[in-house]
Amino acid sequence: MNRLFHVPLSPFCRKVRLSLAEKKVEVELVEERYWERNPEFLRRNPAGKVPILKIDGQLLTESAAICEYLEEKHPEPALLPRDPEGRYEVRRLVSWFDDKFHNEVTSNLLYERVNKKVMGAGYPESKNVKAGAKAIKYHLDYMGWLLDQRRWLAGNELSLADFAAAAHLSSLDYIRDVDWNRNANVRDWYAKIKSRPAFRSILADQIPGFPQPAHYADLDF
Amino acid sequence: MNRLFHVPLSPFCRKVRLSLAEKKVEVELVEERYWERNPEFLRRNPAGKVPILKIDGQLLTESAAICEYLEEKHPEPALLPRDPEGRYEVRRLVSWFDDKFHNEVTSNLLYERVNKKVMGAGYPESKNVKAGAKAIKYHLDYMGWLLDQRRWLAGNELSLADFAAAAHLSSLDYIRDVDWNRNANVRDWYAKIKSRPAFRSILADQIPGFPQPAHYADLDF
Numbered sequence: 001m002n003r004l005f006h007v008p009l010s011p012f013c014r015k016v017r018l019s020l021a022e023k024k025v026e027v028e029l030v031e032e033r034y035w036e037r038n039p040e041f042l043r044r045n046p047a048g049k050v051p052i053l054k055i056d057g058q059l060l061t062e063s064a065a066i067c068e069y070l071e072e073k074h075p076e077p078a079l080l081p082r083d084p085e086g087r088y089e090v091r092r093l094v095s096w097f098d099d100k101f102h103n104e105v106t107s108n109l110l111y112e113r114v115n116k117k118v119m120g121a122g123y124p125e126s127k128n129v130k131a132g133a134k135a136i137k138y139h140l141d142y143m144g145w146l147l148d149q150r151r152w153l154a155g156n157e158l159s160l161a162d163f164a165a166a167a168h169l170s171s172l173d174y175i176r177d178v179d180w181n182r183n184a185n186v187r188d189w190y191a192k193i194k195s196r197p198a199f200r201s202i203l204a205d206q207i208p209g210f211p212q213p214a215h216y217a218d219l220d221f
Numbered sequence: 222m223n224r225l226f227h228v229p230l231s232p233f234c235r236k237v238r239l240s241l242a243e244k245k246v247e248v249e250l251v252e253e254r255y256w257e258r259n260p261e262f263l264r265r266n267p268a269g270k271v272p273i274l275k276i277d278g279q280l281l282t283e284s285a286a287i288c289e290y291l292e293e294k295h296p297e298p299a300l301l302p303r304d305p306e307g308r309y310e311v312r313r314l315v316s317w318f319d320d321k322f323h324n325e326v327t328s329n330l331l332y333e334r335v336n337k338k339v340m341g342a343g344y345p346e347s348k349n350v351k352a353g354a355k356a357i358k359y360h361l362d363y364m365g366w367l368l369d370q371r372r373w374l375a376g377n378e379l380s381l382a383d384f385a386a387a388a389h390l391s392s393l394d395y396i397r398d399v400d401w402n403r404n405a406n407v408r409d410w411y412a413k414i415k416s417r418p419a420f421r422s423i424l425a426d427q428i429p430g431f432p433q434p435a436h437y438a439d440l441d442f
Contacts, residue, residue, distance in 0.1 A: 058306070062320075064285065065312035072305040084293040085279070091286035099283075 003054040005032040005044070008205040009114060009174060011106055012063040012098065013051040014167035019067050019160065020053075021198035023074040027053070029201070035119045064094065067160055079160045090154040093161035097168055101139055106168050108132025109177045114210060136172070137182065144183035152189070166193045170202055176213055180221065195219050224275040226253040226262070229426040230335060230395060232327055233284040233319065234272040235388035240288050240381065241274075242419035244295040248274070250422070256340045285315065288381055300381045311375040314382035318389055322360055327389050329353025330398045335431060357393070358403065365404035373410070387414045391423055397434055401442060416440050 004020070004027045006013035020027050032041060034050050045052050045061050053060040056073070060066045071080050080087050109132035112124035143165065146153050154161035169190065172178050180187045193199065203217040215221040225241070225248045227234035241248050253262060253271050266273050266282050274281045277294070281287045292301050301308050330353035333345035364386065367374050375382035390411065393399050401408045414420065424438040436442040 056306075060309060060313070062313045062316040064316055065309050068312055069305055069309040072308065084290055085277075087293065088281060088286050088290040091289055092281070092283045095283040095285055 002027040003030055004028070005030050005041070005052040005054075006050050007032065007034065008207055009110060009171045010050055011102070011110075011164075011167040011171050014170060014202055015094075015098075015160070015163050016051045016053060016063050016066050016070075017201060018163040018167060018198050019070050019079060021201060022077060022079065022163070022196070023070060025055075025070065025074055027055075064098065067094075071160075079158070079163065081155060081157060081159065086155055090159040090161045093154050094164040097161070097164040101165075101168055104135040105132050105139060106172065108135070110171055110175060113175055113177075114207070117209065118207075133177070136177065137179075140179070140182045140186050143189070144185040147185035147189050158193075162189075162193055166190065166199075170194075170199075174205070174207070174212065174216055175210065191219065191221070194221075223248040224251055225249070226251050226266075226273040226275075227271050228253065228255065229428055230331060230392045231271055232323065232331075232385075232388040232392050235391060235423055236315075236319075236381070236384050237272045237274060237284050237287050237291075238422060239384040239388060239419050240291050240300060242422060243298060243300065243379075243384070243417070244291060246276075246291065246295055248276075285319065288315075292381075300379070300384065302376060302378060302380065307376055311380045311382045314375050315385040318382075318385040322386075322389055325356040326353050326360060327393065329356070331392055331396065334396055334398075335428070338430065339428075354398070357398065358400075361400070361403045361407050364410070365406040368406035368410050379414075383410075383414055387411065387420075391415075391420075395426070395428070395433065395437055396431065412440065412442070415442075 002020075002025065004013070004016060006017065006029055008031065017027075017029070032050050032052070034041060034048060037048060042048055044059050049061070051061070051063055051066065053066050060069060067079070071078070080090055108128040112128050112132070116122050116124060143153065150156060152158050152162050153165055169178055180190065194203070206212055223241075223246065225234070225237060227238065227250055229252065238248075238250070253273070255262060255269060255271050258269060263269055266280065270282070272282070272284055272287065274287050281290060288300070292299070301311050329349040333349050333353070337343050337345060364374065371377060373379050373383050374386055390399055401411065415424070427433055
């Protein structure tokens with residue numbers, strides 16, 4: 001049986017969960033409190049982080065490398081286009097969300113508000129929370145601008161870029177940090193992606209100590 | 222003419238320079254002081270960072286996406302193997318160096334010692350420099366362990382993983398932050414990669430205010 005060692009609100013884990021579900025690769029989800037540095041876990045992954053995917057007799061780490069591997073082993077439905085220019089644009093946006101958006105928004109909001117509490121690492125730093133709340137506006141505007149020209153973020157087909165973005169935004173939505181009224185394109189895009197069967201497991205997540213808000217799993221939010 | 226907007230000691234730029242040179246894609250190097258946030262530069266790249274590659278009538282950003290694009294457009298010589306397992310391992314290690322090594326080592330040593338001075342952003346934080354000097358040992362040991370089992374970092378062929386690692390280590394070597402006596406495998410590996418024609422431009426770099434140390438360009442260091 002395939003297994004994904006994960007943390008429910010981690011955007012990197014969510015991106016892999018969405019890819020697996022879209023490609024109908026069955027996987028057992030195992031929650032991993034990686035910050036407790038359980039020796040058994042560190043043996044599986046010397047980088048000491050999630051996601052880790054147990055598949056085809058191997059233990060895979062690094063979400064970008066995992067998603068490319070899944071694309072090559074399970075090419076249908078495709079999450080990368082065929083032409084190098086289209087593939088470039090998907091990968092550029094995956095990096096945009098997993099690097100820039102992550103540093104400017106996710107780490108300032110989700111990690112301050114949730115991870116610190118769960119890991120017993122103190123209280124949110126209000127300077128960081130403010131910076132994250134400011135930065136997300138610019139990112140939502142950038143997404144709105146992309147979606148003015150395209151059906152999905154990287155082009156006219158759903159791709160890994162949409163899953164990377166939706167992974168971050170859905171985790172932030174769980175803690176009510178996304179203003180869906182800011183940009184109609186982004187709201188429509190999120191409604192479309194949220195209604196996919198691949199999204200169901202994500203909408204069912206429940207984090208102890210952080211009750212799921214009512215709009216979170218509502219397809220008509 | 223292809224152009225690469227870059228900063229000489231940036232490991233992300235160096236990784237792209239090495240890929241371009243190995244594939245014999247000619248490019249004009251243009252130094253970009255991105256931290257000055259020149260409006261013309263920000264128009265080219267809203268992410269406000271280097272490298273940016275002007276090629277095939279496009280402006281490409283994000284070094285991982287650029288390297289995959291170059292691989293698809295210029296497949297020979299290959300920097301990724303053909304099998305999904307081999308490709309996974311290369312991509313895992315590229316992320317290892319560009320994410321984990323970067324956060325634990327490069328940003329603590331190179332950014333503290335060089336970038337802060339060049340950008341006029343103050344003095345090195347000795348706590349960070351110490352953390353970087355400690356972390357690099359563990360990474361050199363990990364590389365040595367990989368090279369016990371393989372000719373190159375990700376397998377028996379040279380790959381993007383070697384270029385990612387060499388990009389970080391060569392920048393750190395410029396500021397004398399690599400102890401080449403720590404691990405004989407790593408030293409042999411670096412001697413091998415340093416002697417490739419693709420490495421010549423990197424060994425010729427000169428940073429104003431930071432004279433090149435004598436051993437840096439010496440193939441018999």
